[in-house]
Amino acid sequence: EADIYQTPRYLVIGTGKKITLECSQTMGHDKMYWYQQDPGMELHLIHYSYGVNSTEKGDLSSESTVSRIRTEHFPLTLESARPSHTSQYLCASSVRGLNSPLHFGNGTRLTVT
Amino acid sequence: DAKTTQPPSMDCAEGRAANLPCNHSTISGNEYVYWYRQIHSQGPQYIIHGLKNNETNEMASLIITEDRKSSTLILPHATLRDTAVYYCIVRVSNFGNEKLTFGTGTRLTIIP
Numbered sequence: 001e002a003d004i005y006q007t008p009r010y011l012v013i014g015t016g017k018k019i020t021l022e023c024s025q026t027m028g029h030d031k032m033y034w035y036q037q038d039p040g041m042e043l044h045l046i047h048y049s050y051g052v053n054s055t056e057k058g059d060l061s062s063e064s065t066v067s068r069i070r071t072e073h074f075p076l077t078l079e080s081a082r083p084s085h086t087s088q089y090l091c092a093s094s095v096r097g098l099n100s101p102l103h104f105g106n107g108t109r110l111t112v113t
Numbered sequence: 114d115a116k117t118t119q120p121p122s123m124d125c126a127e128g129r130a131a132n133l134p135c136n137h138s139t140i141s142g143n144e145y146v147y148w149y150r151q152i153h154s155q156g157p158q159y160i161i162h163g164l165k166n167n168e169t170n171e172m173a174s175l176i177i178t179e180d181r182k183s184s185t186l187i188l189p190h191a192t193l194r195d196t197a198v199y200y201c202i203v204r205v206s207n208f209g210n211e212k213l214t215f216g217t218g219t220r221l222t223i224i225p
Contacts, residue, residue: 035215040217041217042215042216042217042218043157043215045214090156090157092156092157099145099162101147101159101162102149102157102159103159104156104157104158105156106154106155106156107154107155107156109154
């Protein structure tokens with residue numbers, strides 16, 4: 001069973017605030033991902049990482065940043081939250097290689113008022 | 114990037130086999146087909162994946178056509194807990210980078 005944790009589970013915050021969404025995994029996976037998903041819509045890749053000190057932009061990476069200082073930790077930061085950031089944010093991890101499935105956390109549902 | 118096409122919704126009677134189709138006509142030779150599902154308000158759950166041979170695990174079977182342009186996920190004895198959105202994904206590799214592109218999936222409803 002995958003062990004990947006996201007906090008907080010729900011967050012309501014005002015416009016202009018800086019927020020950090022936490023993601024941790026205990027499986028020692030090298031690769032980690034952040035996806036954004038609106039209700040009933042497809043997932044969009046925001047950022048991903050191949051390992052410590054590696055970060056890459058996905059298709060929807062503007063206005064957010066990530067860091068990978070430790071293997072198990074991959075936080076996502078929004079410097080200035082806006083209502084357009086209201087969405088569900090999903091973190092995932094996997095081992096290296098094409099033949100490795102992603103394991104997802106249960107997400108953070110963010111509402112910016 | 115190889116795209117996938119799935120029907121937006123399907124129904125299946127409880128206890129019957131659920132067969133979910135997926136078209137991926139532009140798939141290239143080294144791309145795998147992955148299936149995930151997502152139950153409301155949870156993160157996607159990995160189900161199964163394959164390259165060109167049929168695959169089976171404790172959750173499902175995956176049938177890939179010989180030309181690899183389409184595949185079918187089979188849930189052999191569907192239960193109410195299988196109600197979810199099912200995503201068929203082709204894994205993209207670009208200069209050693211990898212990412213999964215999720216579409217809108219098939220909403221499967223298991224009917225009692």
